[in-house]
Amino acid sequence: MENFIVSARKYRPSTFQQVVGQHSITSTLQNAIKNNQVAQAFLFTGPRGVGKTTCARILAKTINCENLTSAIEPCDKCESCTSFNQSASFNIHELDAASNNSVEDIRTLVDQVRIPPQVGAYKVYIIDEVHMLSQAAFNAFLKTLEEPPAYAKFILATTEKHKILPTILSRCQIFDFRRISVEDIADYLKFVAKSEGIEAEEEAMHIIAQKSDGALRDALSTFDQIVSYSGDTLTYRNVIENLNILDYEYYFRITDALLSDDVSQLLLIFNEIVENGFDGQHFITGLNEHFRNLLVIKDQATIELFLASKSLKEKYSEQAELCEVDLLYNALEICNKYDLSYKTSNNKRLHVEIALIQLTQFGNVSIERPVISKKTIKKEIVTEEKKPEYSKPAAQVKKTTTVKPAAKPARIKPEEGNNRKIKNISIKDSLEALRNKKEETGERIVPVIKTEFSQEQLLDVWHSFTDSYKSKSPSFANAIAKYEPKQKANFTIEYKVDHILIAKDVLNVTALLEFLKKELNNNQITLKPVLPEKTEKKVAYTDREKFEEMAKKYPGILKLKEQLNLELEF
Numbered sequence: 001m002e003n004f005i006v007s008a009r010k011y012r013p014s015t016f017q018q019v020v021g022q023h024s025i026t027s028t029l030q031n032a033i034k035n036n037q038v039a040q041a042f043l044f045t046g047p048r049g050v051g052k053t054t055c056a057r058i059l060a061k062t063i064n065c066e067n068l069t070s071a072i073e074p075c076d077k078c079e080s081c082t083s084f085n086q087s088a089s090f091n092i093h094e095l096d097a098a099s100n101n102s103v104e105d106i107r108t109l110v111d112q113v114r115i116p117p118q119v120g121a122y123k124v125y126i127i128d129e130v131h132m133l134s135q136a137a138f139n140a141f142l143k144t145l146e147e148p149p150a151y152a153k154f155i156l157a158t159t160e161k162h163k164i165l166p167t168i169l170s171r172c173q174i175f176d177f178r179r180i181s182v183e184d185i186a187d188y189l190k191f192v193a194k195s196e197g198i199e200a201e202e203e204a205m206h207i208i209a210q211k212s213d214g215a216l217r218d219a220l221s222t223f224d225q226i227v228s229y230s231g232d233t234l235t236y237r238n239v240i241e242n243l244n245i246l247d248y249e250y251y252f253r254i255t256d257a258l259l260s261d262d263v264s265q266l267l268l269i270f271n272e273i274v275e276n277g278f279d280g281q282h283f284i285t286g287l288n289e290h291f292r293n294l295l296v297i298k299d300q301a302t303i304e305l306f307l308a309s310k311s312l313k314e315k316y317s318e319q320a321e322l323c324e325v326d327l328l329y330n331a332l333e334i335c336n337k338y339d340l341s342y343k344t345s346n347n348k349r350l351h352v353e354i355a356l357i358q359l360t361q362f363g364n365v366s367i368e369r370p371v372i373s374k375k376t377i378k379k380e381i382v383t384e385e386k387k388p389e390y391s392k393p394a395a396q397v398k399k400t401t402t403v404k405p406a407a408k409p410a411r412i413k414p415e416e417g418n419n420r421k422i423k424n425i426s427i428k429d430s431l432e433a434l435r436n437k438k439e440e441t442g443e444r445i446v447p448v449i450k451t452e453f454s455q456e457q458l459l460d461v462w463h464s465f466t467d468s469y470k471s472k473s474p475s476f477a478n479a480i481a482k483y484e485p486k487q488k489a490n491f492t493i494e495y496k497v498d499h500i501l502i503a504k505d506v507l508n509v510t511a512l513l514e515f516l517k518k519e520l521n522n523n524q525i526t527l528k529p530v531l532p533e534k535t536e537k538k539v540a541y542t543d544r545e546k547f548e549e550m551a552k553k554y555p556g557i558l559k560l561k562e563q564l565n566l567e568l569e570f
Contacts, residue, residue: 007220011192014085015073016058019051020188020216021180028175029059030072038063039173041145041154043130045161046177049215053128055177056155060084060092060124063153080120091120098129106137110144113152122153130156131163138165145171179214182206182307188216189223193234198227200234202309207239210307246278248312251290252319258331258359259322266356280352281342288335294320295328334358451521455487461519465512476508483532494528503529 013019016026032038042059044052062068066078074081083089095109109125117123127133133141145154145168156172158164186202186209193200208226212219222243223234230238240247250273257265273283296302297313298320306313338355345351466481483496493516497503509527517523551557560566 007192007196007224008217011195011220013051013054013058014061014076016055016062017071017073019055019058021184022051022055022177025055025175025177029055029062033059033062033068034072038153040148040152041172042156043161043164043169043172043174044155044157044177045174046159047179047214048159049212049217049219050177050180051216052157052177053126055175056126056128056157057084057092059155060122060126060153063122063124064089064091064120066120083119091117091122092124092126094126094128096129097127098132101133101137103134103136103140106133106140110140113144113149116149116151122151124153124155126155126157128157129159131158131160138168142167142171180216181214182209185209185212185214185216185219189219192220192223196227198232198234201236203236203312204234204239206307206309206312207236207243207245211243211245244278246273246283246286248290250283251287252315254287254356255290255294255319255323261360263357263360266360267353270352270356274349280348281339284335284339284342284352284355288332288339291328291331291335294323295325295332298323298325298328330361331359449521449523450491453487453520453522457520458485458487458493458516461516464519465515469508469511472511473508476502476505480512488528490526491522491524492526492528494530496532497529498532500529500531 016030019026042056044056046052058074061081061084062072062074064080064084065074066080067075069075076082076085080089080091084092093109093112095105113123113125115123142165148154154172156164156168161169161174186205189205189208190200190202193205204226208219208222211222226234226239226242229242239245250269253269254266257269270283274280293306293308293316296305297316303313306316308316334355338351342348342351462485463481466477469477479497479502480495482498485493485495488494503509513525513527516525516527547557
């Protein structure tokens with residue numbers, strides 16, 4: 001049985017031309033070799049799996065090659081190249097700083113630097129994960145890095161450049177490796193699949209490339225994993241099953257259901273996704289990505305931001321034509337909001353279902369929803385003046401932008417004995433009246449009703465309100481019933497309150513004002529709250545005064561005190 005070699009090692013680039021996605025860096029290094037301007041120290045930095053160590057090895061191999069090609073590539077035939085390929089080169093040393101990060105390890109390296117190469121032009125030291133060196137090790141390495149022998153070259157590689165001392169950085173040529181694009185990774189996977197005799201679908205290669213997050217090594221590892229699962233045929237279905245990726249067909253079906261405003265279908269599709277074992281947040285994140293893809297593919301200027309196979313781009317383009325831009329904006333906002341609040345939700349399934357239901361508010365493109373705006377509402381101007389139908393003297397007419405003329409108020413009946421007719425008061429009705437005032441924007445002619453009323457009528461209506469309002473807000477009703485209101489000039493009603501907060505209770509004060517206007521048949525009434533004077537304020541009883549008052553009201557308390565021989569302390 002032959003030993004299996006993983007694709008990341010088997011297809012590791014051995015020349016600059018084979019390096020994927022780092023053309024600017026490889027070109028710079030080749031030009032430096034060609035012009036004999038190779039620096040003493042290099043720092044290769046970037047994310048994992050993008051070719052830092054690979055480029056370091058190729059650079060070390062190339063500068064020691066005895067017969068460079070015209071393309072500035074190693075010949076793979078000279079003694080230096082063959083020894084490097086067999087991992088037997090004495091001129092190229094690799095040090096893993098993650099496990100060799102002490103001062104002693106660096107001192108050993110410095111001692112080796114003093115010995116010139118026996119074969120070849122340079123001794124190259126590749127220090128991987130250099131940020132793992134200790135502070136003392138960095139200091140021990142600093143002097144050698146600053147003034148190395150002419151034959152010594154240092155290539156440092158790291159994923160965390162910010163952890164390296166500035167004094168080290170200033171002595172190196174820094175090359176920032178970037179993440180490899182999805183297209184480049186997919187093309188390289190096709191090459192590997194063809195070399196291995198594996199039939200692979202293009203969409204499958206793109207899914208692996210997207211999952212690798214710009215790291216070619218991760219993509220090759222995933223490729224090996226899926227080949228072990230599926231054999232010689234690598235399909236899109238095998239990839240999503242093995243990597244536990246939600247099929248994009250679900251997102252297309254979700255969007256179709258949104259466009260048709262089919263809430264039932266939305267919930268059924270999501271139920272199918274949950275039953276297949278997918279997490280709700282995973283779904284909402286993928287749906288957000290789907291809407292983003294639909295948005296970027298609608299514009300030719302942003303279509304290059306969508307990374308997918310040709311067939312998948314066509315499918316997205318077809319659905320994007322059915323979606324309006326405003327729909328996609330709103331969908332992105334809703335999905336992002338529910339994604340952020342997902343972890344704090346107690347019922348996570350219901351949380352996602354509510355998000356889907358909210359999406360349907362913008363999904364039905366076949367129904368034209370009117371956009372209501374105050375600026376677009378036409379004002380209805382009533383030019384014909386009408387006299388109010390009241391038995392009292394003719395009212396004046398005032399132009400305003402408030403509610404429609406109120407119905408004829410009920411007349412106040414005189415009090416018949418103790419049987420006072422109390423009408424029910426509704427806060428809901430008062431709020432509805434206020435809401436109608438705000439929603440009505442047309443100019444109306446509202447009659448000014450100035451029906452005269454007496455102090456007795458005011459007190460009668462005031463008591464009617466306080467008696468009936470106790471079931472709605474007992475504290476407010478008791479507070480205003482404590483003092484009698486007084487009629488002032490210009491239909492102003494002055495009423496006393498113990499605290500100004502009572503007068504600032506807008507909801508209840510509005511209900512009181514509307515009741516007075518209706519019952520007194522006068523829409524010019526205003527309320528003026530005042531605080532009672534200090535002499536009017538009630539002083540709290542002492543314990544002795546309380547007892548004496550109770551004794552006056554209940555004489556039996558004194559007899560009980562004498563019979564029990566009680567002594568009260570005040």
